[in-house]
Amino acid sequence: MKTDEQPLSPPVVGMSTGAVAQRLGVAAGTLRSWERRYAIGPAVHIAGTHRRWMPQDIARLEEMCRLTAQGVPPAEAARAAWAKAARTFEEGTEEDAPATGGRTPGGPAALPLGPVRAECRGLARAAVRLDGDAVEALLDRAIEDHGCVAAWEEIIAPALHAAGRKWASAGERYIEVEHLLSWLVSSTLRRRYEPRLPTRDGVRPIVLACAPEELHSLPLEALWAALVERGLPVKMFGPAFPAEALVEAVRRVGPSLVVVWAQARPAAATELVGAVEGVRWGVRGARSRSTLLMAGPGWSSVPQAGSRLLTGLRSGLALIEQRLAD
Missing domain, CATH: 1.10.1660.10 (Multidrug-efflux Transporter Regulator; Chain: A; Domain 2)
Incomplete structure (x- = not known):
């Protein structure tokens, strides 16, 4: 026809x-x-x-x-x-x-990623090339497309972990990759989330700090960004925050929750927990205590952590929301 x-x-x-x-x-x-x-x-x-x-x-x-x-x-x-x-x-x-032929472009210089999202692989390649502009563009796109939590857990954190493994297996090489990537992740989170103002009413601030001598603050910065993204008031005190300063901050701020991050087990962990939990704030006759939550693998062997341990960003946010509701 x-x-x-x-x-x-x-x-x-x-x-x-x-x-x-x-x-x-x-x-x-x-x-x-x-x-x-x-x-x-x-x-x-x-x-x-x-x-x-x-x-x-x-x-x-x-x-x-x-x-x-x-x-x-x-x-x-x-x-x-x-x-x-x-x-x-x-x-x-x-x-x-x-x-791609099932291989990782970049040959032996590539980071050991395993099965990850394409965005994570692209981020890792840009970091290996020390292409800061591309890294920033990819970070912005990941956060814009997926939000802070998914971008961190599925794209950013796997690339950071791969950079750390590559550095550990190659002596002093690749430390520049990890440092550049870490710095740009930190600066991107601040650039995107610092201008946002809290919108949730009736919630006292959440205090975030690293344990004394803990210098690795990037996971805590991701938590800070995720809380800001949800409209929650947060005060971040950053890495290696002395116990005495944390106690004073809790007394002055009167937070609903205090989250202390530790990559390695904190020195005098029991004393730190007792000091923070012992702080009472507010006017006489109606004083309150803050709820202390512990984040990071350093707390896993501390008995006081228990059900108050935040083991990941998504699950940690769920625990925080539950405690705020309680």
């Missing part, structure tokens, strides 16, 4: 520039810049559509990312990526090659 209908156009395949940038851990603007400067963009342009990156295009980008992570100048890395693509084409293997 004859028909006057025109055949349907083949579906557009490939990945968008934004999706490729997220996958590889580079800013979308960087991909566009590479395309303009080094002709490393998509080999095929489909009229009337956005750029669509095919597997062979992504393979070239992976090679360029791997080389720039090793310190190769972008122009030289682009030439090498095109040369490798040409050799692959001559061998007849490029057309059928998958986008």
